[in-house]
Amino acid sequence: MSIPKIVGLEQEYAIKIKGGETLSFFDASCLLINAYARHLGLRDCGVDILWDYGHETPYQDIRGDLFGKNTGQQIVGEKENRLINTALPNGARLYTDHAHPEYSTPECLSALDALACDKAGEIILREGMRLMKNILPATSITLYKNNTDQQGHSYGCHENYLVAADAHETCLVSHPERALKALIPFLVTRQIFAGSGKVSHGKGAHWFPPYQISQRADFMETLFGLETMYARPLINTRREHHADSKRFRRLHLILGDANMCEFAGFLKLGTTQLVLQMLEDDFMDCDLTLKDPIKANQQISGDFGCGVELADGRKLTAVQIQRELVTYAQKFQPSDPSSRVPDDDVIRDCWSYVLDGLEQLKLSTDRVIEDDPLLLSKRLDWVLKLWIINRYREGRNCTWGDPLLAVLDLQYHNIDRKEGIFYRTQEKGFTEPFLTDDEITHFVHAAPDNTRAWFRGKCLEQFAEEIYLVNWEVVGFDQGDIHRMVPLLNPLKGTRDRYQEIFDQSRNARELITLIESVSAKQ
Amino acid sequence: MAEAQKFKQPVKKKTKKEDAEPTTPGGLSSEKKKELKVLDEFIEGVLQEAGEEFLDEFKQVEGQ
Numbered sequence: 001m002s003i004p005k006i007v008g009l010e011q012e013y014a015i016k017i018k019g020g021e022t023l024s025f026f027d028a029s030c031l032l033i034n035a036y037a038r039h040l041g042l043r044d045c046g047v048d049i050l051w052d053y054g055h056e057t058p059y060q061d062i063r064g065d066l067f068g069k070n071t072g073q074q075i076v077g078e079k080e081n082r083l084i085n086t087a088l089p090n091g092a093r094l095y096t097d098h099a100h101p102e103y104s105t106p107e108c109l110s111a112l113d114a115l116a117c118d119k120a121g122e123i124i125l126r127e128g129m130r131l132m133k134n135i136l137p138a139t140s141i142t143l144y145k146n147n148t149d150q151q152g153h154s155y156g157c158h159e160n161y162l163v164a165a166d167a168h169e170t171c172l173v174s175h176p177e178r179a180l181k182a183l184i185p186f187l188v189t190r191q192i193f194a195g196s197g198k199v200s201h202g203k204g205a206h207w208f209p210p211y212q213i214s215q216r217a218d219f220m221e222t223l224f225g226l227e228t229m230y231a232r233p234l235i236n237t238r239r240e241h242h243a244d245s246k247r248f249r250r251l252h253l254i255l256g257d258a259n260m261c262e263f264a265g266f267l268k269l270g271t272t273q274l275v276l277q278m279l280e281d282d283f284m285d286c287d288l289t290l291k292d293p294i295k296a297n298q299q300i301s302g303d304f305g306c307g308v309e310l311a312d313g314r315k316l317t318a319v320q321i322q323r324e325l326v327t328y329a330q331k332f333q334p335s336d337p338s339s340r341v342p343d344d345d346v347i348r349d350c351w352s353y354v355l356d357g358l359e360q361l362k363l364s365t366d367r368v369i370e371d372d373p374l375l376l377s378k379r380l381d382w383v384l385k386l387w388i389i390n391r392y393r394e395g396r397n398c399t400w401g402d403p404l405l406a407v408l409d410l411q412y413h414n415i416d417r418k419e420g421i422f423y424r425t426q427e428k429g430f431t432e433p434f435l436t437d438d439e440i441t442h443f444v445h446a447a448p449d450n451t452r453a454w455f456r457g458k459c460l461e462q463f464a465e466e467i468y469l470v471n472w473e474v475v476g477f478d479q480g481d482i483h484r485m486v487p488l489l490n491p492l493k494g495t496r497d498r499y500q501e502i503f504d505q506s507r508n509a510r511e512l513i514t515l516i517e518s519v520s521a522k523q
Numbered sequence: 524m525a526e527a528q529k530f531k532q533p534v535k536k537k538t539k540k541e542d543a544e545p546t547t548p549g550g551l552s553s554e555k556k557k558e559l560k561v562l563d564e565f566i567e568g569v570l571q572e573a574g575e576e577f578l579d580e581f582k583q584v585e586g587q
Contacts, residue, residue, distance in 0.1 A: 012586045025584055099584040150578055155586025201578070228587035254587070391559075392566060403575045410581055411569050424565050428558040 002280040002334040003248075005273035005341055006107045006162035006451055006491050007114045011121060011258055012100040012155040013143040013415070020139030025099035028132075028141055030083050032101055033094050035131035036124060037086040047464045050078060051085035051095070052471040060239040061226050062173055062249075087470045089461040090445055091453030092117065094124065100155055101125060101143065106443075106453030107162075107472075107491050110342035111270035113448050115262055116435050120443035122415045129416075145258045146413035147215035150201045150406045154219040156228065157258035158236075161251040161272065162491055167280040168249035172237065176224070177289070178279070179235070184223065185288035186275045186325055187234055187255060188297045189318035191217065192304050193354045194268035196257035196413075197382030199389065201406035209302035210400035211367045211389070213382040215257045217301035223293060228254055234293065242472040244489040251276065255297070260413060260422040262434035263379035267354060270347035274329045281335045284328045287312065288321055304358070319358050326351045354380070367400075378431045381422075385412050388425065455486075455494030458503050459512075466509040477509040484513055 015025050023031075037043050053076055076084075084096040091106025103121035108114035122145065129141050148154045171178045191214040198215045200208035212218070216232075225233035236252040243250070253272075259265035278284050289311040290296045296308035300318045307315035329348055334340050341347065357374030361383070364370055368390050369377065377387040389405055392398075398405070414420030417427070425431050447457030459467060459475045468478035476485045488494050502519065506512035551559065 014581070014583050016581060098586060100586050149581050149583040151582050153583045153585045155583060158587070229585050388566065391563065392570075395563060395567075403578055404570050407570055407573050407575065407577045408566065410577070411566075411573060419569065421566055421569060425562060428562050429555070430559075430562065 001164065001336055002167075002277045002339050003162065003164045003336070004109060004339045004492060005277055006109055007111065007269055007273060008105050008107050008160045009114060009118045009269075010102060010104045010156070010158040010160070011118065011145060012097055012102045012157070013125060013145055014149060014155065014410075014413075015100065016142040016144070018140045018142070020136060023136075023139060026096060028139075029096040029099060029101040031135065032125070032128040032132050032141060033084070033086055033096060035135060036094065036128040039127070039131055040089065042086055042088075042460075042464060044465075047467075048082070049087060049460075049464065049467045050081050050469040051087060051093070052469040052474060052476065053081075055240070055242060055471055055473055057240050058226070058238055062168075062237045062239045087456070087460055088124070089447070089457045089464075090117075090120065090443055091447030091451075091457035092121065092124075093472075094121075094128075101128075106447045106457065107451040108448050108453075109450045111266050111273060111347065112343055112435070112439075113443070114269050115266045116440050117443045117448070118265065119262065119435065119440040123441065123444050126415060126417070142419070143415050144410060144413040145260060145415050146196065146410065147257055148198065148219070150199075150410065154216060154232075156216075156254050157256055158228075159253040159256055159269070159272065161253070161276055162243070163249045163251045163276060164280050165245060165247050165249050168251065171279055172224070172235065172251075178282075180223075180289045180293075181287045182284045182325065183275060183279055184234060184293050185290055185321050186271075187253065188290060188293050188308075189300060189321045190268065190271060191257070191297070191300060192318045192322065192358055193271075193351075193380055194256060194259065194264055195301065195380075195382040196259060196264075197385035197409070199400070199406045199409040201403070201409075211386060212301040213304050214297070214301040216255055217297045220255050220294060220297055234297070243491050248491065257381070258413070259381055261379055261381045261384060261431060263350070263432070264381050266434055267347070267350050270341070270343065271325075271329075271351050273341045274332070274344060274347060275325060277334055277339070277341060278328055278332050281332075283332050284325070286324055286328070288316075288324065305363075319355055322351075322355055326355060384422075384425065384431050385409065388412065388421065449496040452488040452491050452494035454496045455488060455499055458499070459486075459509070462503060462506075463509040463512065477513070479510060484509070486513065486516070 017023055017028050086094045088094055093104040095102055105117035108117055125143055195213035196215050198212045200210055200212055219232050220234055221231050222233045224235050224237050226238055234255050236254050238252055241250045291309040291311050299306050299308055305317055307317050309315055357376045360373050361376055362371040369387055376383040412421040417423040447453040456475055466477050468483055469476040473488050474485050476483055502515045
């Protein structure tokens with residue numbers, strides 16, 4: 001039976017440092033994160049919160065294999081833990097991952113909330129950069145929300161979806177052919193609206209298409225697997241569910257691009273929610289199994305209109321595959337009406353609209369947009385970026401080999417609203433926001449009301465001095481003689497409607513826990 | 524939900540005639556043409572300031 005499709009995003013940002021030659025990316029990232037944490041009072045005397053790695057098992061696989069690596073808790077010393085991590089009152093986590101600042105949104109019930117939380121993350125990082133400037137006036141940091149540095153390195157925009165444990169086990173472990181029939185074809189082809197576009201700055205003898213629609217396609221090498229930094233899989237099989245795994249599992253996707261266009265970001269999340277729910281309810285009886293999904297992923301990225309081979313011998317375009325899936329979505333009602341994906345009607349309309357638009361989008365062999373009657377250049381990153389690049393090419397009469405096109409590609413993703421090409425294009429009205437500024441800024445300080453993120457955020461807002469550790473599924477309080485843990489094993493619980501009154505009545509964490517226990521005992 | 528509101532209604536297929544702002548600059552209003560010129564100049568400025576060397580300077584550490 002289908003369950004609500006809670007979703008969260010993890011965005012790694014590329015970093016560029018000017019004027020601080022001795023500053024490493026790691027140092028810069030930590031400075032930024034701590035500047036923001038200090039600004040919120042999370043580095044005040046008496047506040048000493050650790051991120052709890054106790055539930056992280058990066059080398060445990062849902063299929064049971066260990067792939068030759070030790071499992072178990074990642075060991076991070078307390079000093080480093082505090083340096084690289086900040087859990088925020090909006091329910092998010094801001095931290096340094098390797099050498100990138102990373103923002104993980106709180107758990108969201110709707111794609112619109114997740115989109116707004118992701119955009120709120122940009123505001124938080126911009127604020128971090130501003131605060132850092134006060135500490136190191138001669139150094140400036142710029143952040144880029146993209147997925148490749150044009151030199152063969154990639155960094156992710158991971159998605160996490162809550163999936164019913166039985167469906168997860170069936171589709172990914174005992175009968176992976178079910179995922180191959182619909183989920184994998186969906187994921188491989190959704191880049192036609194979710195891709196962020198990339199100038200192929202290929203060097204050497206290897207031929208690259210001059211412009212690809214996906215940033216990540218070239219970096220995906222296997223179907224299923226544990227790795228995230230090499231041999232990247234379309235579906236990451238890490239057994240790390242951050243919830244009661246008897247009921248809930250986390251689908252961890254690492255193939256997606258970071259979106260600047262809100263419409264594209266919304267559609268990426270919303271359509272994936274719907275497809276996963278249809279998978280849980282075993283609603284799709286189609287067989288769209290791709291003959292070679294990894295190859296198809298790269299083929300579509302190079303030419304969105306190309307046909308890709310299916311295992312049964314058919315050859316379909318990405319639009320045709322998506323058409324088949326949206327047809328199912330239009331007829332779908334979840335087995336449990338209360339688990340309905342929020343705004344599912346909007347998602348379906350946008351999905352159909354974008355497929356109509358892609359069918360009518362005409363590109364020349366030199367990737368010039370010849371016709372775009374549904375104005376996808378205002379809504380999809382890869383089309384907008386292509387439009388911008390083509391204007392530049394036309395004005396300068398330059399070929400795809402011009403290195404400045406790759407520079408333009410990178411500068412599109414600069415999150416500075418004054419310096420970034422995407423934001424300047426939006427300001428001039430050549431792309432349209434999907435959300436209002438108020439809807440985004442709300443999530444800079446507030447967590448979503450309707451998931452456990454609200455409880456976590458509220459604890460951090462009201463009782464930061466009493467928190468010992470926190471992670472996605474627990475808030476731990478230091479009460480002197482004893483540590484008290486509040487488990488958040490159900491991502492759908494800990495919501496505002498249930499706990500606002502209890503927080504209002506609690507003067508400290510001891511009272512909070514006492515009240516929770518007393519309410520639970522009465523039930 | 525600025526644009527999201529539009530999609531709450533059944534989506535009406537747009538035609539070129541209905542869209543005030545075709546993607547070809549030739550069909551843009553004079554106001555939009557001005558904005559486009561400003562955008563072009565902005566992009567030119569960004570690229571001139573960054574230069575080709577930006578590609579080497581941008582090298583990142585592998586991420587997840």
